[in-house]
Amino acid sequence: MVLVLGVSAGAGGAHAVLTHSDQPHLAPVDLVRVPRRAGGSVAESVLTAIRRLRVAALGRGECVTATAVTCRSELHAEAIRAAVGSSAVRIVDEPLAQLRYLRFTGQLPATGSVILYDLGCSGLTVTHADCRTDTILASRRSTVLGGDGYDALVRWQLARGGVLADARTSRAHRESLSRTPVVTVTDADTGGRAVVTRSDLADLCEAGLHHSASFVRQVIEETGVRPGALVLLGGCTRNPMLRADLAGRIGLPIVYDAEPDLVSARGAVLLAAQRPPARLRMPRRRAGTVPAERPGGRSPGRRKLLAAVAVTATLGGTVAGLLGTGDKTARPPDHGTAPSTAQLTDGSLRYREN
Numbered sequence: 001m002v003l004v005l006g007v008s009a010g011a012g013g014a015h016a017v018l019t020h021s022d023q024p025h026l027a028p029v030d031l032v033r034v035p036r037r038a039g040g041s042v043a044e045s046v047l048t049a050i051r052r053l054r055v056a057a058l059g060r061g062e063c064v065t066a067t068a069v070t071c072r073s074e075l076h077a078e079a080i081r082a083a084v085g086s087s088a089v090r091i092v093d094e095p096l097a098q099l100r101y102l103r104f105t106g107q108l109p110a111t112g113s114v115i116l117y118d119l120g121c122s123g124l125t126v127t128h129a130d131c132r133t134d135t136i137l138a139s140r141r142s143t144v145l146g147g148d149g150y151d152a153l154v155r156w157q158l159a160r161g162g163v164l165a166d167a168r169t170s171r172a173h174r175e176s177l178s179r180t181p182v183v184t185v186t187d188a189d190t191g192g193r194a195v196v197t198r199s200d201l202a203d204l205c206e207a208g209l210h211h212s213a214s215f216v217r218q219v220i221e222e223t224g225v226r227p228g229a230l231v232l233l234g235g236c237t238r239n240p241m242l243r244a245d246l247a248g249r250i251g252l253p254i255v256y257d258a259e260p261d262l263v264s265a266r267g268a269v270l271l272a273a274q275r276p277p278a279r280l281r282m283p284r285r286r287a288g289t290v291p292a293e294r295p296g297g298r299s300p301g302r303r304k305l306l307a308a309v310a311v312t313a314t315l316g317g318t319v320a321g322l323l324g325t326g327d328k329t330a331r332p333p334d335h336g337t338a339p340s341t342a343q344l345t346d347g348s349l350r351y352r353e354n
Contacts, residue, residue: 003029005053005067006268008094009046009076012036012121012147016049017265018057018064021273024266025105030056031262042076043083050084068272070094070264072125077279090272093282094118095127097267098233099134104270107255112228113137114255115216117246119234121147124212126219128227136284137223142215145208147236150174153204154196158185162192177201178238198241205242213249229253235261
């Protein structure tokens, strides 16, 4: 057995697993999460993660025989290649690594297609992929929905109870709701006390989940291919209420790994061990091969499009404002108030205060 290093790179930082090449599904020999430093680059987080685990391997009297890093964009790939060196690591398209690991663990259908619903800290990436050929049929990304936005909403909910929290603390509380149904928080400075439940989080995220469900349906309509399953990826999908909500809204069988935020890194382990080329890309279906509109199919109406714009504008503005109040000295909102909502009036987008 050889020791292999797999790393997943994203806007929030890097996840890295050090494990034996034939055991990516077992508890890793070592694991590290490196958050992206404020003002830092994705490549910096990746380089830090690689260095830490290579040192850990040497401490065990072993050496890393291969390293692979997954990337979501070519911009990230170029930055990592420049920082680490093209000969030192293999750069892999993230969806390909995800499919490879899911196939290894028997969670991926042998035929048909799946939707990869990857909800990270900075946004949502929806990829429609063919399971047999590992081809991307369509892919879209939205920054309306993401872990940072969820953290801001949790911070707003805590502030209503008089508890002021920074971004890191609110994320810790949000992640706690994936393990326990209720979180009680007391502010040592103000004496305020707040209780947040999974149901509260579901209510806060309802508009975002509605948006994401529409996003998935748009990708399916674009390809004209009915997927066999919805694969939930990213740390945000650990919350069981979020998974149940998505299953009900989208109406597809759910594929969920117990550690959704490590699927990409573990897939990178498999690809590194097989020694692929230095840059392993995932093929995309050519635009000219997109099937014609199905009989009876309709394009989205003007009202639906305006509704989507309303949700996007509302969430974007709310989250942007909340993210700007990460300082613990921020004034809590008045009781009984909530972020402004948008409504459609005579075909135009307008706002009203609650």
